Amino acid sequence: MSKLFIVNKYMLTAKNLTKKYGEHIALHNLNLTIEAGEIFALLGQNGAGKTTTINCFLGFVEPSSGQAIINDISVTQNTAETKKYLAYIPETVMLYGNLTGIENLEFFSQLAGFRYSKEELSGFLSKAGLQTTAHSQRVGGYSKGMRQKVGIAIAIAKKAKVLLLDEPTSGLDPKASNEFSEILKELSQQGTAILMATHDIFRAKEVAHRIGIMKQGHLVSVIDSRDISATELEQLYLQMV
Amino acid sequence: MRFSVLKILSRQVYRSTIKKRSTLWLIGIFNLMLGFAVVSGYQILTTQQQIVDKYSQQVRHRWEKSPDKHPHRMAHYGYVAFRQKFPLSFFDFGMNSYVGNAVFLEAHRQNTVNFSEASLSNGLLRFGEISAGLILQLLLPLVIFFWGFDLISAERENGTLRILLTQGISWPELIMGKCLGLFSVSLTIFVPVVVISLILLFSNGAIGDNWQSLGYFAILIVGYLVYLLIVSLLAVFVSAKSNTSKSALTKLIGFWLFFTLILPKISLVIGQNLYPSPSKVEFDTAVEHELLAQGDSHNPNDPHFKVLKDSLLQAYGVDSTHKLPFNYGGYVMREGERLSAETYKRHQAKLVAIYQKQQNVVRLTALCNPFMAIKNLSMALSGTDYATYHDFENQAEAYRYKLAQTMNELQIKLISNTTKGSSGKQAIINRKHWAEFPDFSHHFPAFILVFQQEKLAIFSLIIWISGLYFLVTLSSKHFKAF
Incomplete structure (x- = not known):
């Protein structure tokens, strides 16, 4: 119903x-x-x-x-x-290259008013399809596909x-x-x-x-x-x- | 504006800026420069304080130990007044090194305050001194601009800005958050020098009888914090307004050049042209000319004092000044001193009024120039501006006048009216009178005077910070996300 x-x-x-x-x-x-x-x-x-x-x-x-x-x-x-x-994913999701995937996600989620533990953040990234090994690597080394996944994770974490x-x-x-x-x-x-x-x-x-x-x-x-x-x-x- | 968002944004700016090796180098170099500036400034200050203490004691000692003599001879023997340095003067040297330190005080004459550091030192001073105040006013903004010019424009250029804004933060939040982050980075340079200065201020013996400087320092700190906030906000605002980081940097450096070099110079030239001041020779000649017309008070029979003489003779019902019940020579001298001091004061007041007008032009530009505002405020609160110096001149002149007239009074009361000359046994008085005349002590202007004089500067800082704040909060529609 x-x-x-x-x-x-x-x-x-x-x-x-x-x-x-x-x-x-x-x-x-x-x-x-x-x-x-x-x-x-x-x-x-x-x-x-x-x-x-x-x-x-x-x-x-x-x-x-x-x-x-x-x-x-x-x-x-x-x-x-x-x-x-709203969540927005542009042609290339631009992130802060000197921060890790988790740190980027944490930063953007905090701005949207959400506070998550590292495990929760990692969970969102996994759900968006980002391999666990990349979670704590700097985004500067990410491929475009990986960046898009962080973009998706941002959307999921925001409950868009x-x-x-x-x-x-x-x-x-x-x-x-x-x-x-x-x-x-x-x-x-x-x-x-x-x-x-x-x-x-x-x-x-x-x-x-x-x-x-x-x-x-x-x-x-x-x-x-x-x-x-x-x-x-x-x-x-x-x-x- | 949400505090939590400001905190997240400012922390991000702080962390990402401080992470860079070049930032750490800059912070290190600035802290070294500032530490060196205040410590060496403090050493110069204490040396000068010791010199002033030593020689004012000597002057006093010799004054009190002078032998029995005619009081007017004592007035010509004179006194030397030394300019004290405000305990905070090590923070901002201002004009300290370029204005005189000592003045010889004697009857009939207003001498110039002489022996400035600049006049005594070799050419090194000509290259300019670097005080903590100067570094904070002039160089720190440049560094803040370098750290802040791309805080928003770079995010726009690489596209993170759109994701930031989609997370629901507003433009005012974004700008204020970035500004606070930039401001907190600048504190890594400002706070250490404040701490060192406080330690130095407390270790100075003079602080005990001069808590004034501590209060002034508190106000000065607030002033600088507001200034740094203005500079940070300006940097982020320009970054938000500019299409590219490059144009933001160009604009900010343009601002810096205009505010710190061009505008102050222009205002100075305009002030001097609008209100031209006479040269020292012109000034002295004008005073001399008028004094000559007043006659020579050393000569009781000078025709200029005839009216005075006639009225005295009439009042006391005698036919000769020798029959007056007091020393007539001293009486004429007292009158002459009053007239010449008034003449000098009048001319001096005119001259100072011209200087004031020139400086008011500069002060007025402080309204549109935060650099000028903090510069004036800093100098005034550090006790190194022209007003503090002029205040010393006034105190020295008041002391000189009192000295000359006290000696004249002694002559009127204690020297027989029939005594001729000033060397005979009857013409001298006991040396105990010298010690009765108090020593010269130099006081610094009260805060209310500093405030009155620098209210434009304070006003300017308030206007700038609130103006920029309103600009940021009201014009958020005009910023571009891409």
Whole structure:
């Protein structure tokens, strides 16, 4: 019963979300809802408005009109409150190179208001798929895949209800990329709403529940991933953009 | 603003800065320099205190041991007043080495205070002394800027800033947290020198009768802490505002040059041009000119004192000054001393007013220049500014006037009116009178005077810290996350 309630809850909503830079319209009347536990992938060329959408939800970009809403709270009106539910994983998760994985996680968790023991922190890193031997190594020596895992661990430790991902798997080797997808699925099963901007059509088809295609600031198409094969999706994408 | 977040952020800045080997070297070098500056300053101070003690005792001894003689001869024998050094002067040398240390006090004349350190030393002093005050005011900000310029801009450049902000911290929290971290790093340089200075202050014998300096030091410490906070906040604020670390560093070094070198120099030149002061020769000539018109008080028959003479004769109903019931020569001398002292005072007051106006221009720039503010405050509280020196001049002149007039009074009362000259047996008085005249003692200005004079500086520090704070808390919308 409660599971049903969670699934129906809209965690992320964009209402006529628009962002203009002078004459240029980066995002045009975007309307989008993402439920708890849902993974939504945004496809589109560079400059299609994917990152702008994510930045609006993060509060880093103020929309020209419309609203970005997280867990029923408007981002522009109460940025601080919405941050409590958010976690963000950029193309490369940048961390403090002179600190270890655990120290980085501890620092960022403390800022979010959580205090964990070393064991708990280590547990989060393991859950995010980071091998135990790397936990107390300096992040400066981490590969990109390992950094992304710390990013996931930060999200888990924060108990984030919404995950915003900006091309998180670009540049990852297939194995790391696959691991990453598995973790995302797991998080989604636990009720996390995930918005992911990506160029990886096959990854999107595999991991996402719904897929949106953006072109010049417009969301031109939204497809249920069960209704389409990867090849069909690719053809559709090429037609659209 | 949440205290816990500030603590986490500042601790992170402190730890990551202190971890670097270059930081440790810098901290070590600064502590060495500061330690050397205060210890050598303290040695100079105690040496000077000993010299002043020794020679003022000698002056006193010789004054008291002077033989029986005519009091006016004693007034011409004179006295030497020595400028004491404030026990805190080792912390900030200020103008100490460039202003005079001793002045010869005699009847009729206001001599210049002479024998400054600069006039006695070889050229070495010309290269400038390095006092703890100077290092803290001038060099420490530069180091703080080097530590702080990229605290936010580098996080923006490498992308950690977005993750930081996504964790729910606000811009004011981020800036204040980083600022407090930077500030605590600067304390690793400031605290040791304060501790050493306190030890030195207590080991100085003069502290016993001068607790004043301890109170001043407490205020000075607060002043410096606020200054360091301003510098730290400025560094982090500029780092947050700048697009790149490089431009942040360029701006901060620009600020530093402008505030510490350009603005003080400009304000000084403007002050001197707006209110030109006469040269020493011009000043002396003007005073001399006026004094000549007042006549020679050594000569009781000088026509300038005719009115005085006539009124006295009339009042006492006699026809000759010889018949007056007191020493007429002493009376004229007393009157002459009063007139010449007043003349000098008036001219001196005018001159000082010009100096004040020049300095007020500099003080006014302190409002927009925290460096100038702390410099003025530090000098004033260390007792090494011009006002403290001028206060000594006034005390010495007041003592000189009292000395000359006391001797005149002795002449009026004790020397027979019919005595001619000043060498005969009747013209001398007992030497016991010399010891009755008290020794010169130099006091330092009370805090209320220092405060009144430096209120602009204090005001400036308050304005800067609160202004920057409001700027940080109010303009958080204008900072960029990427």
